[in-house]
Ligand code: HEC
């Protein structure tokens with residue numbers, strides 16, 4: 001999202017101008033950085049390779065869960081870009097693997113060592129708001145950015161009653177002490193490491209973090225699109241058309257948020273800007289918690305995240321996910337509402353053009369737009385970033401054939417591209433076969 005788009009969005013939905021001026025007066029004119037502090041606590045630790053090896057063992061270890069049947073990899077499968085291996089909107093967990101989570105499981109590949117800490121550089125004054133200095137919030141882990149480091153985050157699934165469901169840190173440490181690799185933990189952290197629950201737990205979280213940051217399987221850069229960027233593959237006609245539509249601000253405008261240019265250091269793009277946006281994705285009846293009409297998952301303003309509950313302009317905002325390996329998913333968006341990639345792209349194109357197709361009707365037969373947000377938060381939904389800038393009656397940004405082309409392009413972002421054999425260039429195809437890292 002561009003700063004000007006974010007500014008227009010907040011202005012469109014937000015307070016009347018005079019209230020904003022009062023706010024500007026009250027808050028003074030210094031630029032404010034509303035950012036959480038990075039975690040700088042440093043525990044004595046073994047070398048990175050040892051840590052990562054222990055972290056890998058933990059990541060795939062089902063004995064660390066209350067059920068004894070769930071590991072991190074059960075929800076974050078390496079063959080699916082470390083995203084879910086099934087089509088469920090939300091995954092099951094808990095002691096008997098029968099408790100539903102409330103959000104779709106994101107893929108972990110590519111983003112973890114590039115996610116900035118959560119921050120919102122806010123406009124200091126109305127003048128700044130009216131120029132291009134106001135940016136959307138950005139960064140942090142989870143759909144709502146509530147953790148700033150992987151070692152902080154890693155404890156959450158281990159203790160979440162809907163996920164690995166351990167009762168306490170002590171329960172996790174007791175399980176860890178009984179694993180086949182407990183000896184390696186002692187060798188790395190000292191023979192008495194398991195005697196001190198906090199020390200052992202912290203060590204374990206550092207190990208998980210090191211694995212997630214360093215293991216090459218999180219950063220394969222071996223999709224067809226990567227090969228294309230390196231001049232080692234050509235895209236077919238549909239994929240090329242899709243690429244152009246994805247990039248074109250007048251058509252998909254997808255690359256405005258799902259960044260597709262090489263990064264500053266020349267590395268290949270990650271297809272996210274880590275910024276937050278509110279799209280008003282329809283409510284998902286597959287999530288049992290949604291049976292309660294008073295329950296709303298509003299992302300940045302709660303309820304999972306608790307420190308921004310008073311910021312109504314944040315309500316409904318979720319972090320832009322990477323689109324690498326997105327075609328390997330079976331459910332899309334933060335609530336897993338859609339089960340086909342074509343529906344996702346069509347929603348972008350048609351949300352306000354054909355709302356009756358996407359939202360349920362009220363008793364007067366009118367569609368209830370943005371029904372997964374409480375009424376007071378609905379006016380903050382993005383109407384500024386194309387293709388969400390179009391109103392009923394406007395021409396759709398993409399027609400059916402173009403939607404299919406965008407989907408064809410998205411499929412080039414899956415890891416594990418194996419170059420098709422090329423009989424006229426046998427030497428090259430041999431290299432292709434050797435270097436391709438297809439894992440399935
Ligand atoms: C039952 C399924 C499940 C299990 C098991 C699970 N996760 Fe997750 N994971 C999720 C969901 C759902 C989210 C998003 C939660 C949210 O936004 O509130 C998530 C988010 C994450 C994120 C943030 C990703 C990002 O880009 O913001 C990381 C990192 C992560 N999980 C690591 C782990 C680790 C490490 C483990 C094992 C200790 C684990 N997960 C176990 C479902 C799971």
Ligand code: HEC
Pocket residue numbers: 001104106107246252253254255256257258275276277278279281318319320321322323326329331332333334335341344345348385386387406
């Ligand atoms: C203004 C920024 C923005 C633009 C423009 C944008 N996206 Fe997104 N995209 C997001 C955000 C934010 C989400 C998460 C929204 C949610 O779950 O509530 C998302 C989610 C998605 C997802 C689901 C990914 C997942 O893991 O669930 C897909 C697929 C996707 N976008 C594709 C596209 C395509 C294709 C386009 C162009 C037609 C596009 N996006 C344009 C910000 C953007």
